Amino acid sequence: MKVLQYLLIKPLLTVCELIPGSHFFVDDLTVISQLFETKAESLEPQGAIAPLQHLFSAHAELRLALVQLSVGASKSENLLRAASKVAEAAKSGAQLVALPECCNSPYGNTFFPEYAEPIPGPSTEAFSKAAADNCVFLVAGSIPEREGDKLYNTCTVFDPKGTLIAKYRKSHLFDIDVPGKITFQESKTLSPGNALSTFETPFGLVGIGICYDIRFPEMAQLYTRRGCRLLLYPGAFNMTTGPAHWELLARGRAVDNQLYVATISPARDETASYIAWGHSTLVSPWGEVVSKAEHAEQVIYADLDPQLVEDIRQQIPVSRQKRTDMYDLKDVSSL
Numbered sequence: 144m145k146v147l148q149y150l151l152i153k154p155l156l157t158v159c160e161l162i163p164g165s166h167f168f169v170d171d172l173t174v175i176s177q178l179f180e181t182k183a184e185s186l187e188p189q190g191a192i193a194p195l196q197h198l199f200s201a202h203a204e205l206r207l208a209l210v211q212l213s214v215g216a217s218k219s220e221n222l223l224r225a226a227s228k229v230a231e232a233a234k235s236g237a238q239l240v241a242l243p244e245c246c247n248s249p250y251g252n253t254f255f256p257e258y259a260e261p262i263p264g265p266s267t268e269a270f271s272k273a274a275a276d277n278c279v280f281l282v283a284g285s286i287p288e289r290e291g292d293k294l295y296n297t298c299t300v301f302d303p304k305g306t307l308i309a310k311y312r313k314s315h316l317f318d319i320d321v322p323g324k325i326t327f328q329e330s331k332t333l334s335p336g337n338a339l340s341t342f343e344t345p346f347g348l349v350g351i352g353i354c355y356d357i358r359f360p361e362m363a364q365l366y367t368r369r370g371c372r373l374l375l376y377p378g379a380f381n382m383t384t385g386p387a388h389w390e391l392l393a394r395g396r397a398v399d400n401q402l403y404v405a406t407i408s409p410a411r412d413e414t415a416s417y418i419a420w421g422h423s424t425l426v427s428p429w430g431e432v433v434s435k436a437e438h439a440e441q442v443i444y445a446d447l448d449p450q451l452v453e454d455i456r457q458q459i460p461v462s463r464q465k466r467t468d469m470y471d472l473k474d475v476s477s478l
């Protein structure tokens with residue numbers, strides 16, 4: 144596979160990059176190239192056709208479900224509830240289902256150490272089963288992860304066979320101090336991750352950030368450069384930052400990068416020590432809110448069209464107009 148990639152795809156990429164107007168072809172080839180890179184090693188012989196199927200349906204539409212889950216004190220109940228919502232979404236035709244930040248645990252520094260577990264562990268086993276039982280891609284929000292003496296806020300992604308295909312650790316920790324409103328310091332208990340994470344779907348490449356990460360446009364831009372058409376941000380904004388910034392940031396990232404952006408919140412619990420804003424949202428590459436929840440538990444749906452991403456990128460070709468002679472962004476994140 145690697146040999147095929149280098150013989151066929153890399154030279155094409157190089158040639159196309161020199162031809163004005165071939166930008167979108169280059170994007171497609173980049174995705175195909177990444178597909179070879181990421182999938183080649185893990186393929187069983189009988190699965191060798193799988194990347195080619197993705198290749199032929201590289202522009203397939205995708206039905207996305209955002210699960211604004213009620214999360215309580217019982218980890219096992221949270222996991223059961225999440226699994227039942229994944230099943231509900233799959234029955235409604237969803238191919239990719241996304242859960243919120245901290246979907247197996249309440250959000251807060253007192254909870255992270257108590258609920259943390261290794262990956263793989265009981266929670267990711269439950270996610271894997273939910274993905275396989277319902278034959279969907281599952282972006283399992285995030286859970287507190289324990290590795291050695293460190294804790295992380297970690298998102299795991301499973302393919303429709305239940306295989307773990309991506310893992311992302313929140314890399315910008317939520318340390319803020321808004322006097323009289325909210326003070327929070329995730330870094331009291333959590334360590335940051337150091338790597339971006341993407342996964343391939345028939346719709347195209349998807350990138351993951353967690354909550355506070357959405358405030359960093361550079362990260363979204365790097366994902367765009369890697370070929371993403373959708374960014375998913377499981378996130379628990381609160382009653383101060385939520386009304387002010389939640390939708391604005393999602394729309395900003397979508398317009399900046401001309402891709403779909405989804406934010407997935409836990410449902411609001413007025414009795415919790417940290418009250419989530421809710422309002423899980425899907426924004427189009429044009430910056431329009433396509434679908435939005437209120438604050439209660441709810442599953443919202445949207446049909447994503449990869450052609451819309453390509454059309455908007457062609458109509459307003461900002462990625463080709465960047466003045467990299469004036470400014471540039473360097474991807475130094477570890478892979």
Ligand SMILES: NC(=O)CC(=O)C(=O)O
Pocket residue numbers: 316317353354355356378379380381384385
């Ligand atoms: N949980 C968070 O990271 C919250 C956040 O990012 C915010 O700005 O609010």
